[in-house]
Structures are given as C-alpha cells and as structure tokens.
Amino acid sequence: MMVGIVVVSHSPALAEAAVNLALAMTVGQSPRIEIAAGAVDDVIGTDALRIVDAIKKVSSSKGVLVIMDLGSAIMSSEMALEFIDDKALDVRLSKGPFVEGLLAAVVRAVGGGSLDEVEYEAANALLAKVSQLSATSEIIINEQSSDSKTSLKPEISSQAILVNAIGLHARPAAMIVGAIADCHAQVQIASDFSKAVPANSPTALLGLAAKCGQTLYIQAAGPDAKKAVDLIINLVNDGFGEHDESPLPSLKSYNPTTGVIGVSPGRVVGPVLQLLHPISEPDVQVVLELSDRKAAVQHLMLAVAQVADWFKLQSARLEGSAREIMQATSVITTDPALIKVACEAIINCGLTPERAIWEATEDIVAEFSVQGGLLSERITDMYDIRNRIIRLLTVQDAPDNLISNEPYILVASDLAPADTVMLNPRDCLAIVTEKGGPTSHSAILARSLGIPAITGVTEVTAIVDGTIVLVDGATGEFIISPNDEQKGSVSFIAPISLFHGPGRTSDGYQVQILANIGSVADVPDAITLGAEGVGLFRTEFCFLDREDEPSIAEQVKAYRAVFKCFSGRKVVIRTLDAGSDKPLPFLPIRNEANPALGIRGYRTSWHSPEILCNQLMAIAQAAAAEHAEVWVMAPMIATVEEAQEFVQKTRVAGLTIAGVMIETPAAAIMADHLFEQVDFVSIGTNDLAQYTLAADRMSSDLAVLNDPWQPSLMRMIELVCRGASDLKKPVGVCGEAASDPYLAIVLVGLGVTALSMSARSISAVGQLLASLSLEDCRRAAQAALNSDSAQAARLVVRESLSSVIK
Ligand code: PEP
Ligand code: MG
Numbered sequence: 001m002m003v004g005i006v007v008v009s010h011s012p013a014l015a016e017a018a019v020n021l022a023l024a025m026t027v028g029q030s031p032r033i034e035i036a037a038g039a040v041d042d043v044i045g046t047d048a049l050r051i052v053d054a055i056k057k058v059s060s061s062k063g064v065l066v067i068m069d070l071g072s073a074i075m076s077s078e079m080a081l082e083f084i085d086d087k088a089l090d091v092r093l094s095k096g097p098f099v100e101g102l103l104a105a106v107v108r109a110v111g112g113g114s115l116d117e118v119e120y121e122a123a124n125a126l127l128a129k130v131s132q133l134s135a136t137s138e139i140i141i142n143e144q145s146s147d148s149k150t151s152l153k154p155e156i157s158s159q160a161i162l163v164n165a166i167g168l169h170a171r172p173a174a175m176i177v178g179a180i181a182d183c184h185a186q187v188q189i190a191s192d193f194s195k196a197v198p199a200n201s202p203t204a205l206l207g208l209a210a211k212c213g214q215t216l217y218i219q220a221a222g223p224d225a226k227k228a229v230d231l232i233i234n235l236v237n238d239g240f241g242e243h244d245e246s247p248l249p250s251l252k253s254y255n256p257t258t259g260v261i262g263v264s265p266g267r268v269v270g271p272v273l274q275l276l277h278p279i280s281e282p283d284v285q286v287v288l289e290l291s292d293r294k295a296a297v298q299h300l301m302l303a304v305a306q307v308a309d310w311f312k313l314q315s316a317r318l319e320g321s322a323r324e325i326m327q328a329t330s331v332i333t334t335d336p337a338l339i340k341v342a343c344e345a346i347i348n349c350g351l352t353p354e355r356a357i358w359e360a361t362e363d364i365v366a367e368f369s370v371q372g373g374l375l376s377e378r379i380t381d382m383y384d385i386r387n388r389i390i391r392l393l394t395v396q397d398a399p400d401n402l403i404s405n406e407p408y409i410l411v412a413s414d415l416a417p418a419d420t421v422m423l424n425p426r427d428c429l430a431i432v433t434e435k436g437g438p439t440s441h442s443a444i445l446a447r448s449l450g451i452p453a454i455t456g457v458t459e460v461t462a463i464v465d466g467t468i469v470l471v472d473g474a475t476g477e478f479i480i481s482p483n484d485e486q487k488g489s490v491s492f493i494a495p496i497s498l499f500h501g502p503g504r505t506s507d508g509y510q511v512q513i514l515a516n517i518g519s520v521a522d523v524p525d526a527i528t529l530g531a532e533g534v535g536l537f538r539t540e541f542c543f544l545d546r547e548d549e550p551s552i553a554e555q556v557k558a559y560r561a562v563f564k565c566f567s568g569r570k571v572v573i574r575t576l577d578a579g580s581d582k583p584l585p586f587l588p589i590r591n592e593a594n595p596a597l598g599i600r601g602y603r604t605s606w607h608s609p610e611i612l613c614n615q616l617m618a619i620a621q622a623a624a625a626e627h628a629e630v631w632v633m634a635p636m637i638a639t640v641e642e643a644q645e646f647v648q649k650t651r652v653a654g655l656t657i658a659g660v661m662i663e664t665p666a667a668a669i670m671a672d673h674l675f676e677q678v679d680f681v682s683i684g685t686n687d688l689a690q691y692t693l694a695a696d697r698m699s700s701d702l703a704v705l706n707d708p709w710q711p712s713l714m715r716m717i718e719l720v721c722r723g724a725s726d727l728k729k730p731v732g733v734c735g736e737a738a739s740d741p742y743l744a745i746v747l748v749g750l751g752v753t754a755l756s757m758s759a760r761s762i763s764a765v766g767q768l769l770a771s772l773s774l775e776d777c778r779r780a781a782q783a784a785l786n787s788d789s790a791q792a793a794r795l796v797v798r799e800s801l802s803s804v805i806k
Pocket of ligand 1: 536538577663683684685686687688734735736
C-alpha cells in the first residue's frame with residue numbers, strides 16, 4: 001500500500017507529460033497515480049468532479065496527495081475536498097511546484113513514504129534548485145516585492161525565515177536599519193503577507209508585522225547591495241541575537257473582573273504619584289509663510305537629532321534589554337519615513353514643525369492600531385518620541401515630578417519606555433497604568449528593573465496623589481486604601497531581597513528551590529539569588545543559532561560550564577526541546593499546520609535519533625568530568641513507551657538519574673505508569689496549561705486560558721502527585737507556575753517536591769514558603785482544587801493564607 005497521488009492540471013497533455021517524466025524515475029515500480037486534467041469536453045481548465053473521481057480511485061488508508069498546477073486548479077481541488085464523503089480519508093493539497101513536486105512525491109510514495117513524508121518532499125522540491133542558483137548569486141525574484149510602491153530594480157535578492165520568537169519587532173527593525181546604515185544601497189524588505197518597504201525605515205519594517213516562521217524577502221540595488229543583503233540575512237538567521245530570551249514575557253496574571261493584568265511581580269504598598277504628561281495638541285490653524293518653511297524643516301531636523309541623541313545617551317548608561325530598547329527608540333526617532341511625511345507637510349501645507357510631527361506620528365500610530373498585537377504596544381513609544389520632539393520645538397521642560405525623595409507608586413495612563421528607564425527602583429515601588437500590555441517595552445523594562453507593575457487599571461489617573469494603594473504585580477491585585485490586614489500581607493515580599501535557602505516550610509518540610517537557566521550566563525544570578533541548584537537547564541537555548549549540529553565536544557563544553565558551578569548540587573538538564581516556538585535549524589521540521597501539536601521536543605528523535613544519542617553522550621561525558629548531581633529529562637513526552645525508550649537511551653549513555661517532563665495531559669493522566677519507568681518527573685506548566693486548555697501559549701488573546709491558576713491545570717498536577725506518592729518519587733515544577741509565590745504554595749500542598757523558576761522569583765517564593773506550615777500549603781491546595789475558576793482559586797488561596805502568614 002502506498003500514498004495515492006492525484007495530478008490536477010489545466011492541460012491533459014501537460015499532466016501526462018509530467019506523469020511520464022515522474023514515472024521514468026521510479027524504475028519499473030507502479031505508484032498509485034491518477035490524472036484529473038482539463039475541464040468538461042476536455043477544454044483547457046479543471047473540474048472538481050474529475051478530481052473527486054481521481055481521488056477515490058487512488059484512495060487508501062495511507063492517504064492521498066493532490067498536486068496541482070495553478071489558478072483554478074487550486075480552487076477546483078479545494079472544492080473537490082468538500083465533495084469527499086469519507087471523512088476518515090486523509091487527502092492533502094500539496095504546496096509544492098507542479099513538475100518538481102510531482103517527481104519528488106512519486107519517488108517518495110514508491111519508496112513507501114507516509115503521507116507526511118510524501119507531502120514534505122513535494123513541498124520542498126524546489127529547494128535544490130533554489131540553493132543551487134542562490135550559490136551562484138543569481139537573483140531570486142520575489143513576486144510580492146515587485147509590486148512595491150517604491151520601485152526598485154533589484155540587483156540582488158534573497159530571503160530568510162524569521163526564527164526569533166517575537167519576529168520583526170522594534171529591536172530587530174532597528175538592528176536592520178543600523179546594520180545597513182553605512183551601505184551604499186537601496187534596500188527593500190517584504191514579508192509573506194506584505195509589500196516591500198524601505199529597509200531604512202524602522203516604522204515601515206514594524207508595519208510588516210512579520211512573525212516568527214514567516215519569510216522576509218530582501219532585495220537591493222547599488223554598489224553595496226550584496227553587503228546589505230548579507231548583513232540582513234545574517235541578522236535574521238541569527239534570530240537578532242534573541243536566543244536566550246523567553247519567547248514572550250509571560251502574562252503573569254489577568255483578573256477578568258477588573259481587567260487588571262500583573263506584568264512584573266512583587267507586592268508593595270505606597271503612596272500614589274501621578275505622572276504628568278504636559279503636552280497639548282499643537283495648533284492646526286497656524287500656517288507658515290512660504291519663506292519660513294525651509295527654516296521650520298531645519299528646526300524639526302535639529303529637534304529630531306537631539307531627541308535621538310538623548311535616547312542614545314540613555315542607552316549608553318544602561319544594560320541588557322533596557323539598553324537595546326533605548327537604542328531601538330533612538331533609531332525609530334530618525335525614521336526617514338516619519339521625517340519625510342512631516343517635512344512634506346511643512347513645505348507643502350505650511351504646518352508648524354510641531355504640528356507636522358504630531359500628524360505624521362498619528363498616521364503611523366493609526367497603522368499600528370490597525371495591525372494590533374505587539375505593534376499596538378509600540379504606540380506609547382511613538383507618542384513618547386513625538387512628545388519629546390515637540391517639547392524641544394516649543395521649549396517645554398520634561399515632567400520632573402519623578403525626582404522624589406519619598407518612595408512612591410507611579411500612576412499613569414501609559415508609560416513610555418524612556419520614562420520607565422529613568423525610574424529608580426529604590427524610590428519607585430511599583431508602576432500602575434491604564435494602558436499597555438505584558439509585552440510592552442515598559443513592562444519588559446519594569447521586569448528587568450525589578451519594579452512590580454500592573455496594567456489595565458481603569459480611571460487610574462483620577463486617583464489623587466498621596467493616596468495609599470496596594471499593588472501585586474504577580475496576581476494583578478490592586479487595592480485603593482488597603483486596610484491594615486491587607487497592608488500587613490506585603491511585608492514578606494520585599495521586591496528583591498536575597499533568599500538564603502534551603503527551601504522549607506516553617507515546620508521544616510523541605511522543598512528544593514531551584515533556578516531555570518538557558519546557559520552558563522544565567523548561573524551568576526541563580527547563585528546570588530539563592531538557588532539550591534538548577535531545576536531546568538534548557539539546552540536548546542545554547543544552540544538556537546546553529547545551522548549544524550553542535551559537536552559532542554562543543555556540547556560537553558557548554559554543559560560542563562554549568563555543572564562546574566554546581567558541584568555537589570543538583571542540575572536537571574533537559575534534552576533539546578526543539579520545534580513549535582523554538583525551531584533549531586539543525587533539527588529541521590517539515591512544514592506543519594499545527595507546530596505546537598507536531599514534531600517537537602522528544603518527538604524530534606523519531607527522525608533524528610542520532611542527535612539525541614549524541615546529546616546524551618555529551619551530557620554523560622560532562623557529568624563524569626564535573627561533580628554536579630546531574631539529572632536528565634526529556635521534554636514533550638506523551639506516552640509510557642516514550643518514557644521507557646528515553647530512560648533506556650540514558651542508561652546506554654551511562655546516565656544514572658533519568659526522568660521526563662509532564663507537559664501533555666496524556667502524560668499527566670498516565671503518571672502512575674510513567675513513574676514505574678522514570679526516576680523523577682518535572683511538570684512543565686506552561687505547556688501543560690496550553691494543552692489542557694487547548695490554548696496557544698504564544699497568543700496574548702488566550703492568556704486568560706493559559707492562566708496557571710486554572711483549576712483544570714491544578715487537577716492535572718494533583719494527578720501527577722498522586723501517581724508519585726505511592727512510589728515516593730520526586731515531582732518538580734519548572735513552568736511559570738512555580739514563580740508565582742501563592743501558586744508555589746499550592747503546588748507544595750499538592751505534593752510537588754521541587755520548584756524551579758527564573759532566578760528573580762526565588763526570593764519571593766522562598767520567603768513565603770518559609771512563613772507557612774506544610775498543613776497551610778495543603779489547605780491552600782485543597783481550596784484551589786475546589787475552585788471553579790482561576791480567579792476564584794486566587795482569591796480563596798489568598799484568603800486561606802492571609803490569617804496564617806507568619
Ligand atoms: C513548560 O512548558 O512549562 C516548560 C518549562 O518548558 P518550556 O517553557 O521551555 O516549553
Ligand atoms: Mg515546555
């Protein structure tokens with residue numbers, strides 16, 4: 001039995017010739033192949049009913065691949081699928097090219113390939129041609145960019161797939177602009193769904209709204225065209241250096257009743273200080289004399305340059321993401337597209353420079369609002385740039401009310417990144433805003449500064465300065481004028497005080513508090529902030545940029561570097577978790593309609609078993625060379641057989657402690673059997689929530705469902721703990737749930753024996769745990785399990801613990 005192939009063409013002659021060519025490759029073997037070519041009366045065209053007949057003729061349990069030529073062939077084939085009654089029959093329409101795809105599909109089908117494999121071969125049948133021609137620097141014409149508004153006759157073009165998790169957001173856009181700034185070339189970039197835009201305009205690049213997995217088409221002309229294209233391709237392939245960043249800052253919590261979102265953890269009480277935004281709309285009535293317009297343009301250019309320099313200056317004194325965000329903002333300030341529109345408005349319509357930049361910004365903001373998502377969160381950045389330029393032009397001072405000697409809780413309608421980086425975490429206890437989201441630059445900066453923050457608080461600007469409020473950036477709680485009892489509940493979570501383990505409850509029950517790391521670079525924070533060891537070493541983060549498999553020696557080096565820092569302590573190392581939101585170029589995964597449900601995690605070893613074996617060997621060698629207590633685990637396990645197989649592989653490699661991650665409901669439900677195979681498990685609550693609630697964890701629209709407080713998730717975890725208790729095997733949690741102090745208490749109450757989290761959460765979790773008894777934790781867990789919603793669970797746990805916190 002082999003996969004059936006249906007060939008759909010406008011022309012019977014073309015279809016027959018293509019089939020004959022394909023058959024010549026199969027050396028005598030007969031594929032199941034049918035032609036559905038020509039319309040009724042054999043005129044040129046296609047006919048859905050002929051396609052249905054052909055599909056039926058070649059159908060079998062192995063499925064059918066339909067290969068089409070163009071235009072109506074695709075529509076007719078789609079229509080044909082509607083007419084197939086046998087819903088169990090797997091029929092797929094190939095995205096592959098007609099001739100090459102057919103050849104590849106036939107050869108793979110005759111070789112006994114599955115429908116997945118045949119489809120994959122057909123879809124990628126042009127790769128050989130493309131790479132051969134690219135190697136000789138020929139031009140690959142991108143149809144989408146050829147109809148660009150700005151006409152560019154490309155001398156060279158190329159394409160690359162966005163591999164960084166957040167895609168072409170502000171920082172990558174700024175990096176592209178910066179990289180080609182010195183090239184003498186006209187460069188344009190298009191994406192899968194957008195026309196080409198100039199590559200020197202960060203706002204235009206942002207407007208592409210290109211996401212991870214989409215292709216960027218780059219074309220250039222001019223003396224440095226090749227250099228410019230190469231620079232961009234390198235940046236894209238390198239994921240813009242965003243290897244060790246978590247895919248998206250996780251939404252900490254969302255309160256559906258109030259709409260408040262916690263975006264940076266920490267619980268504090270303090271007086272409100274409103275951020276002033278003294279900028280009024282420039283007068284639209286003023287029209288400049290013709291003779292004054294040139295000078296007005298110069299004023300605008302000067303102000304723009306000064307503001308860009310100011311952002312650059314800020315970036316120089318900062319580090320990490322704060323530095324990068326300020327650099328990107330500086331590049332966006334001098335965006336030629338923005339300036340051009342403003343200058344034209346001055347010259348052609350006589351607008352004042354302040355009015356011109358006001359209107360030019362509004363145009364871009366309107367586009368960002370339409371695109372929504374991450375782009376809408378860049379609106380605050382655009383307004384901040386505009387306001388700073390206008391303040392310079394109209395000689396207004398920046399608001400200086402943030403220079404305060406008393407601690408305060410900053411309250412604002414929204415907060416620009418530049419305002420946020422000016423905050424001193426010693427004085428600014430928390431940030432409360434009406435607008436913004438978990439992925440806004442301000443939220444990212446607040447997290448990096450360790451300032452608790454919440455957003456989505458309505459009518460926040462009406463709160464009078466000095467009013468005492470309670471803010472909890474982990475739970476999204478916001479209380480105006482909290483009572484004494486509520487105020488008392490904050491004392492145990494100082495924003496970033498140090499924790500000195502080991503983790504234990506007030507009555508001495510030990511729960512390991514461990515750190516999640518992506519490479520040795522994360523180790524210093526983990527150790528300083530009190531981690532007892534590592535509960536999740538995401539090894540894929542060491543190699544996200546690699547085109548080829550890292551050698552065993554390279555891997556040993558990377559793993560030893562971490563093991564060395566934890567002599568005598570536990571390091572749970574996870575084998576490569578590739579696929580879905582973390583593609584690894586050297587572990588290619590075919591195009592999948594649902595990557596999160598596809599070949600990812602442990603499943604990649606189905607096709608590339610040698611990569612897993614090499615990694616296990618490298619881990620074993622690194623472990624033997626150092627003195628850490630090395631535990632190894634596999635991600636994305638769904639069946640007991642997989643667990644058994646993985647453990648066998650680890651034993652062959654010479655590793656002694658082997659476990660699996662529980663990230664699928666299937667694994668949670670089968671936990672009792674899994675425990676018979678493994679030495680331990682670690683629950684990945686991020687994925688377990690995604691699969692339990694059937695909600696893509698990358699979608700901010702579904703964040704409410706991916707809330708780790710969902711009682712369904714807790715019931716899954718309870719199942720796992722119950723499975724562990726008979727055999728007394730360790731159960732860790734290494735997903736985001738472990739970094740929420742109250743939820744961590746619930747996890748301990750459910751029976752979790754180790755909590756692993758980002759280093760910054762260790763102190764809050766460790767301190768709350770130390771203030772409660774095991775019985776308190778169990779009571780909290782029971783209360784959460786009995787809740788019927790995430791929000792109810794939060795409230796009931798908070799209530800059950802408020803009276804007992806020591
Ligand atoms: C998880 O899914 O909870 C987990 C820890 O793994 P990752 O976030 O790396 O997918
Ligand atoms: Mg996971």
